[in-house]
Amino acid sequence: MEAGMPLGWDWSYPTSSRPRSRDRMQGLSGLRLVTLVVSLGLLLGRADAADRRVLERIHYTSVREYTRVVITLSGETRHRLFTLPADPASRRSPRIVIDFSSAGLGARTPRTIPIHQGLLKQVRTGQFDPSTVRVVLDVERHDEHRAFALYAPYRLVIDVRGRQPQPAPLPDRQVERKKIMIDPGHGGKDPGALGRNHVKEKDVVLSLSKRLARKLEARLPVEVLFTRTDDTFIPLEERTARANAAGASLFVSVHANASHSSKARGIETYYLNNTNDRAARRLAAFENGLLHLANPVPAKTYVSNLVSVLLQNGKADPSIDLARHLQTAMVTQAKKRNPQVRNLGVKKGPFYVLVGADMPCVLVEAGFLTNSKERRLLLSPAYQNDLAEGMYQGIAKFLSQPDKNL
């Protein structure tokens, strides 16, 4: 059986598990047995239902040569991903198929999501068998795909890439400017780190990001893009998807730090990788929205599949290079008003917001909102300007290197 299940797949369960009517004819002991069997059946049924994950949502970002599909479930469950070639006889296009075990469709799960934009025709969902939900990506064309899982909520992200025939260039088309995606962390319902006096990371980093953008656009031949320009919540995986879809050359995620110790202070810059450093893991768990879960996801579980995604994209070295330039220049500029600033260095960490980016990508922690001196500085326009100047200089230096084939 394969992906061509009819829409409106038959939901009915096999009847063999129902007590047979002849059992009812077997006297009192028989009746007791039947009752026991039925009760057991009900219990098992309840257990099944409790374990069963619900496919809740599917959303996507799609442009000509890139599509990201995000499948959100009510909890983690095993999946199997495979591809099927085109089948001209039945006029079926190539398909990417994902089977989720112990799963069912939600009442509001769409059965068909037309895309017709870029690489995919549509996404279809169906109850393949009583315990398996099948999601099918009907592909127009594609060269590669990769998938990784994120937690809280549990979602499977599938990136599909493919080359499309280029349209003929316009005669006097201008040279395209490099695009830089700036990602102010958090937003909307997610305030990020909190400092005293209702200081929220999401506000500080938005202001800092806008200062950086003004400097970049004024002084470099680049186009600056934002993942958000106001107080809006944007899921982490959508931030990278927007950078990929826009064909950005760099991705810089801007954050401010927090610690249980009010003495913690300083600037640090991260690139994506796994780490054994407990503080970096804890920070990544916070930035990934995993820190305050009732049932914490073990780091081992949630980073294992991310590293392989990272290794495939070949952007690890330039990301480290970009992180070094940003870190050095930020610390230098910060010293003007904060001579005791601590250089916490360039570090690695498993940050969701950096996973699956097609370009060099880093995450900056510009200072600690839980340290009273740094909080005061981070709120001041003059210090924000220093930090933005540092970030600008780091980016400019990175881009000025002739060997950076971005």
Ligand SMILES: [Zn+2]
């Ligand atoms: Zn943050």
